[in-house]
Amino acid sequence: MNYLLYNPLSNNGKGDEGKKKAIKDLNGQFPDLEEVDYTSIIFEDLAKDLQPGDNLILCGGDGTLNFFANDIKTYTVPEGVNYYLFPYGTGNDFVNDIKDKCLNLKLIEINKYLEKLPKVRVNGKETYFINNVGYGLDGMVCEVADEIRAKGKKPNYTSIAISLLRGKYERRNAKVTVDGVTKEFKEVWIAPAMNGRYYGGGMKATPEQNRLSGNLTCAVMYGQSRLHTITAFMGIFKGTHVKHTEMVEFLVGKHVHVEFDTPCALQIDGETYLDVKEYDAWYEE
Template sequence: MIDIHFIVNPIAGSGKNSFSELFLQDYFEADRYNITIKSSGYKGHAIDLTNESILQKADVIVACGGDGTINEVASTMVGSTIPLGIIPIGSGNGLAANLSIPKPIKKALYIIKNHHITTIDVGCVNQRYFFSNAGFGFTANVIGNYEAFQKRTLMCYIKASLKSFQQFSKKDSILIAIDGKTEVLNPFLIFVSNSNVMGYHMSLTPKASLQDGLLDVVIVPKINKLKMLIFGGLMLFKKPELLKEVKCYQTKSLTLVRQQGEVFESQMDGELSNIKDVTLSISIKKNALNVLV
């Protein structure tokens, strides 16, 4: 028997997705599969549920939700031999898009049943993992405004971006050490990516790969609002590097040191996070996670 544990965020996306045992038995025969369904009730709960499933020796653990839920489940599974399945029922679904995991639940379930495993790299900020991207500055500000909306839709993301454009003011300097070079900037944004999709099929790093052992980094210094608009337009066409101020790197590691302020305002896989550490060591762990694709 194959034990499959589904970790479900019941409010992801529309909040109307059904993951009852009766529903899943249409895809996983009762004589071959044991199905366990666990629902997360609060932020961080999926971590506890995944740890429990690992102790219960699940053969497959499936994250059902958006990038935040997937981050919680996958972070717990880094270094484990248990493969991660993904049912992308969130709003952005950046990691699933990069892995070509389809949004229709039926198709995603067949990927899990086919059990084809690949390994992907994992980004690390100090002791915290990210799988799609981590952002500082403007991108974190956008996520902060986005989380204030009750719904997670593309229109809400656009509204959050416009609000951030109107209010954004970056006053804190950051020392950036990358590829043997060190400089202090008052950045508009720093974006560190492991994948080529942010969510909603937008991208700042269209050439990034989950399997190349490298992080793709985009650094934009402080720019005026006209250039912010130009940068936003270039991002829609996946050509942010055409703005001359933009610096792009591929690297295995970089370091950020906060010069002022009390926290690093950041986002990791689309979830806001205020990090109190003064120094952030950002690196890549190659082939650290098994995923069903």
């Protein structure tokens, strides 16, 4: 069987358009696609119907992929089911990260990227994540974006970030522990745990990170004036912020624990959590 699992809420509510495009583009390779609205099913029921050799095509962006990854880790899916991604989201940081390894960006086989995933614990809740856990300025960007979206408007994440850098974001002091080694940082702007290289809709936060390595990279940006930070921060889109060693440090390991001295918003693959004091992110042995 060939299933098209689509999210009508993806791409700012344009998911139905993505579904139609997927059916049109994939008709030759996957005829008789069975359309499944991801928001209206219980995944456990679908998993029971899957058979080895079935093709499950996911139509959506990073948020949809995150939900899917957690579902297949929670419910038993038979071995031999093929997973594909038909990208149709707003950010698509996952695609940005792996596109150099893909022959066809319209349909990406994703089984190997879902075999082993990191987990994060926030406020007692554990979940798998695909791309990153963003904490600090990046978490607050998602908080403000949610508020703008709730008013029926489309947020511009870059504009929000620059506005917060100019004065609305209050820096925190942080303790960052990676594989048991703790470092303290003053006036922290961001302290994400990265599984891929990209986040925030195209920011190349950790250029050397490899999502298949079994390690995470915590990228800490700290100190310096707001003007200096804005200049350095603009380089994050191409990864050139790494040159600012006076205010950027990368810590690599299997277990990342970050604690702020005052709570702040946090995001997991774009989903916002408010008033977070600390988080744990790790790869299981």
